[in-house]
Amino acid sequence: MLGIRVESLTKVYDGDVRGLSDVTLSFETGVLGLLGPNGSGKTTLMRILATLLDATSGRAWLDDLDVAADRAQVRRILGYLPQEFGLYPEMTCREFLDYIGLLYGLGGAERRRAIEETLHNVHIDDVADRRIKTLSGGMKQRLGIGQAVLSGPRLVIVDEPTVGLDPEERIRVRNLITELAQNRVVILSTHIVGDVSSAAHCVALLRKGELAFMGTPAELAAEARGKVWRARVEPAKLNELKTRCLISGISHSEAGLEARLLADDPSCLPGVLEAHNVEPELEDAYIWKMGDRTLVETV
Amino acid sequence: MAVRKMGSPSQFASLTVIELRLTLRAKAWRILTWMCALVTAAIYGLMALKTPYALSMQALAGFSVRMALEGVLLLVSPLLVCACALREKQAGMEEIVLSKPPSSPTLVWSRFAAFYLAAMLTALLCGAAVWLVQIVFFRPDLSAAPALRGALSMAMPLLFVCGFSLSAALYTRSPLAGGLITGIVLGIRGGGDSLAHAARLTLTPYHPAYGVLGLAFVALAAGVWKANRDRGRIAGPWVIVASIAVCVSLLMMRSTTSQWYSLSSEYRSASDAITASKSLLKDVRSLVTVSGRRTTKDPRTGVATLFAFYSSASPQGATEVATLQRACRDAVGTLILFVPVYVGEDPGIGEGLARDAEIQGDVISNPPPDSDEIAGLAKRFAVDRHLVGASAGILWPDGAIAFAAQILALPETVTGRPPRTGWNKALYSQGLIAFKEVAKRGQALADAGRIAP
Numbered sequence: 001m002l003g004i005r006v007e008s009l010t011k012v013y014d015g016d017v018r019g020l021s022d023v024t025l026s027f028e029t030g031v032l033g034l035l036g037p038n039g040s041g042k043t044t045l046m047r048i049l050a051t052l053l054d055a056t057s058g059r060a061w062l063d064d065l066d067v068a069a070d071r072a073q074v075r076r077i078l079g080y081l082p083q084e085f086g087l088y089p090e091m092t093c094r095e096f097l098d099y100i101g102l103l104y105g106l107g108g109a110e111r112r113r114a115i116e117e118t119l120h121n122v123h124i125d126d127v128a129d130r131r132i133k134t135l136s137g138g139m140k141q142r143l144g145i146g147q148a149v150l151s152g153p154r155l156v157i158v159d160e161p162t163v164g165l166d167p168e169e170r171i172r173v174r175n176l177i178t179e180l181a182q183n184r185v186v187i188l189s190t191h192i193v194g195d196v197s198s199a200a201h202c203v204a205l206l207r208k209g210e211l212a213f214m215g216t217p218a219e220l221a222a223e224a225r226g227k228v229w230r231a232r233v234e235p236a237k238l239n240e241l242k243t244r245c246l247i248s249g250i251s252h253s254e255a256g257l258e259a260r261l262l263a264d265d266p267s268c269l270p271g272v273l274e275a276h277n278v279e280p281e282l283e284d285a286y287i288w289k290m291g292d293r294t295l296v297e298t299v
Numbered sequence: 300m301a302v303r304k305m306g307s308p309s310q311f312a313s314l315t316v317i318e319l320r321l322t323l324r325a326k327a328w329r330i331l332t333w334m335c336a337l338v339t340a341a342i343y344g345l346m347a348l349k350t351p352y353a354l355s356m357q358a359l360a361g362f363s364v365r366m367a368l369e370g371v372l373l374l375v376s377p378l379l380v381c382a383c384a385l386r387e388k389q390a391g392m393e394e395i396v397l398s399k400p401p402s403s404p405t406l407v408w409s410r411f412a413a414f415y416l417a418a419m420l421t422a423l424l425c426g427a428a429v430w431l432v433q434i435v436f437f438r439p440d441l442s443a444a445p446a447l448r449g450a451l452s453m454a455m456p457l458l459f460v461c462g463f464s465l466s467a468a469l470y471t472r473s474p475l476a477g478g479l480i481t482g483i484v485l486g487i488r489g490g491g492d493s494l495a496h497a498a499r500l501t502l503t504p505y506h507p508a509y510g511v512l513g514l515a516f517v518a519l520a521a522g523v524w525k526a527n528r529d530r531g532r533i534a535g536p537w538v539i540v541a542s543i544a545v546c547v548s549l550l551m552m553r554s555t556t557s558q559w560y561s562l563s564s565e566y567r568s569a570s571d572a573i574t575a576s577k578s579l580l581k582d583v584r585s586l587v588t589v590s591g592r593r594t595t596k597d598p599r600t601g602v603a604t605l606f607a608f609y610s611s612a613s614p615q616g617a618t619e620v621a622t623l624q625r626a627c628r629d630a631v632g633t634l635i636l637f638v639p640v641y642v643g644e645d646p647g648i649g650e651g652l653a654r655d656a657e658i659q660g661d662v663i664s665n666p667p668p669d670s671d672e673i674a675g676l677a678k679r680f681a682v683d684r685h686l687v688g689a690s691a692g693i694l695w696p697d698g699a700i701a702f703a704a705q706i707l708a709l710p711e712t713v714t715g716r717p718p719r720t721g722w723n724k725a726l727y728s729q730g731l732i733a734f735k736e737v738a739k740r741g742q743a744l745a746d747a748g749r750i751a752p
Binding site: 047050051052054068071072075076078080081082084085086087088089090091095098099100102103104105144147 | 307310313314317320321324325386387390391392394395396397398399400401402528529530
């Protein structure tokens, strides 16, 4: 089978901290959005797939290659961009990609062609000969993605690629990931729901190391159907309301304070003056599936 | 899918070039390089001030470069190698690099090659700096070869220091390992007298052994890194390579020990031991040369033998010996057996000085003063332990000894700067006359000896 396959993957760190618990999933082509709050096991899963970490139990395959047993082969079909990364500041973008091309063992002419293509694809051809230390955060991020896709890998893993970027740059990076996923598997890890909703073909929701959901973004959104309410609430009772239900948004309108509630029946909640059922968005479903009130603040 | 050539020589070479470029772009490395070049040039200049009567300055260039690089480059390079060895960790690129396909040995060896080349480039730049000072201030000495040879003499010590530093950095995952290695090198330099000879990496006879040991460290680091990265046992082939290299290194040290130095804890060289026997001076071939061989000089009877001594304490003496040797050859040919003798602990330095001063043939290795007492051949000829310039002593055919005397009678005040080409010519002219006299007297003594053996 082509794509990725994970079976009963478990990772227990020192001190009996569980990073992953019995995660099983499979995915073929397109963008797989790994969604979950910080500490949910996204990075652990990605590092295992990138051959940087050993699983405690369970197995994972990339294009029928066992990640634990065939590390060298897996690395050849893999492009990886970690969450926190740096690049050699003294190198130019072109030199850096040349270095990465060499690490992949690309021959001279092929390497040059791959570099030019990558520079163009990640939209940094105009700064190709600038030192990396002079680039903006977004440009560095795009160069980081460039190094991950330079050799035309079957699987690309990008961990939180949009963190810290301004909205314009974030959209650019998101579009870039969508473009890249046309003929390969891209695993996009993020805790920003908007990134997944616009780029992912499939969503895997991780919660405390466990797989809480796997399906398309529409299927995830449908999980919250009938449970999302736009309600007018009494400002004085907002705090009490927060302790009784999930709130995915609060806004002020002419009518007063409005909240987007996640509940089976809002009529019995304190301070709710008026409520209308609305169509759920991915963010609502995410919060609903997580079922943790502290997540509201995160989102 | 792209065509991939993993671990091929071209991949290794290209990675080495990139690593080298990164290393040379590092600010710290550049600062070190310029600092080394300045210090080396300054030491060379100071040497000219200290020895204003030097007959040739190019003969001192290699010695200066070597001393300066031993004092600076060998101490600072571990710090830089350790810092650069972990550069991807410091830059936050570790996971990117480790998720790429090249084998750990390819990464480790290409990095090592880059550091070594960078260090050698620094050494060569220092040589170039000295040569520049030489051609600007000490004309007509123009030859660049001595300075270049001085720089190249760092090849083996740097192989050891770079290999040791890289493996220590990779093993400890800390650039602070460089401080430890610098401390070790400093300790070896400072506590040299109380250390076993084989533990002194700066002593020339042990250079190749330490070079191989450096490669063994790199092989071991490659194996350990591969094991860590691939969660396996330590990579067998690399452990075998490292083990073989260590064995070769130890064998080389052992052979060096028996070649130059006795196994006794007291300092006694092989030639020193031979000197103790009365037959020594009748068999010049039993002496050990600075290159570690037995001398090839023909111990012809019936001619006077002149021993010309120079030392690393006053390296300019090598030029005096070379001039005398030339005069001897031109004046009497083989009627006098001319034997240059280097007095010093490190025969490699004596060999370098001889080559730079253009001394021909074998040079005998004589140990340095032990506890302020002169030893070996130098003791037989009562050479002053504070050898200034060169001294010469004669062994007459009848076995009598003319004790050593200083070759150049130095004036109290010297003006101007070296090289003293005029003095050199004068020494040569006077040598021609003196050697003819010595040859004549030697012949007479030999004839007398034949009549009354």
